[in-house]
Amino acid sequence: MRVAVVGATGAVGTTMLAIMGARNFPADEVVAFASERSAGRQLPFGQNTLTVEPLSEQAIAGFDLALFSAGSSISREWAPRFRDAGAVAVDNSSEWRMHDEVPLVVAEVNPEALDGHQGIVANPNCTAMVLLVALAPIERAVGIERLVVSTYQAVSGTGQKAVEELRAQARAVLEGAELPAPEIYPHRIAFNVIPQVETFKDGDPYTTEERKVIGETRKILGRPDLPVSATCVRVPVFTGHSESVNIRTREPLSPEGCRDLLSEAPGLAVVDRPGDALYPLATDAAGQDEVLVGRIRTDESAERTLNLWVVGDNLRKGAATNTVQLGELLIERGLLSARA
């Protein structure tokens, strides 16, 4: 079992290596790929170190599995190349997610979708992923009629450079120094809230991130017409996406019933004792694989409607953990050798 990790030096890639090491991922060999800039860099992996290699036609031969987190343009070019060289590619970028022949999979929600893969499998957007872990049990039990989600997204969701941007700006504000000009975000992010995640494309009043949350939620739930509305907001948090979720269900579901249902669901932990100031926090979710859910209550302004507060680590369950889980599922289900 030879496994390539593409984008191994990035925010998601380094998390992926740490998770693979911690879970004893069943690989005989792991090879770390990044850009030419990082060639030769040493990365920790379990008890060992890996030497980063640049991508090349020769270097990609002989892999069973390739885990990608190097951005859309790299995935567009290199995922098919790895596939053609005999590997199954699991991709973290948005490049392949909405292609009909590419399964878009949350490990706890729709693992059976992996069965029909054709060499490329997509990992959902981090915001959609966190949301879906909480939504899927509700959809299965009582059906969802309409969904409104507002997000509070951490800067590590934009990658390593965005983390550095927040740190540099926050330091400048606290020291009373001149603020470095924003490079990653359109506005200063330190001590600010920006109602734009990603870009406004072709005059669309919704951002590309909001479109991903809407489209991916529908695809994963197999509900192409599900009414969904999203507002995605960037906040000065390093790690952990928080989401306010308003759900109208088909059948009635009480807050107690919802709490019981979600307590039993895989990949979730209910943290819901608001009277004791216990509810999901980004600082608690960061570093955990479980998605946290709380503030479960009736929306008194509408029938059969609940409000939830859902928080997950965007780098772990939102990206790296699910990618590693998909790799494990492909191995367990014999879906690597099946292709060969």
Ligand SMILES: NC(=O)c1ccc[n+]([C@@H]2O[C@H](COP(=O)([O-])OP(=O)(O)OC[C@H]3O[C@@H](n4cnc5c(N)ncnc54)[C@H](OP(=O)(O)O)[C@@H]3O)[C@@H](O)[C@H]2O)c1
């Ligand atoms: N951050 C999140 O929460 C999150 C969640 C879900 C999905 N994703 C997706 O995961 C991907 C990576 O995100 P990230 O946050 O980890 O970004 P990042 O921190 O900026 O890392 C990007 C990685 O891609 C590598 N790379 C860049 N150009 C390359 C090239 N020409 N050839 C090979 N490797 C190259 C970089 O290598 P160098 O170090 O050599 O530049 C680095 O390892 C993106 O598609 C993103 O949308 C991210």
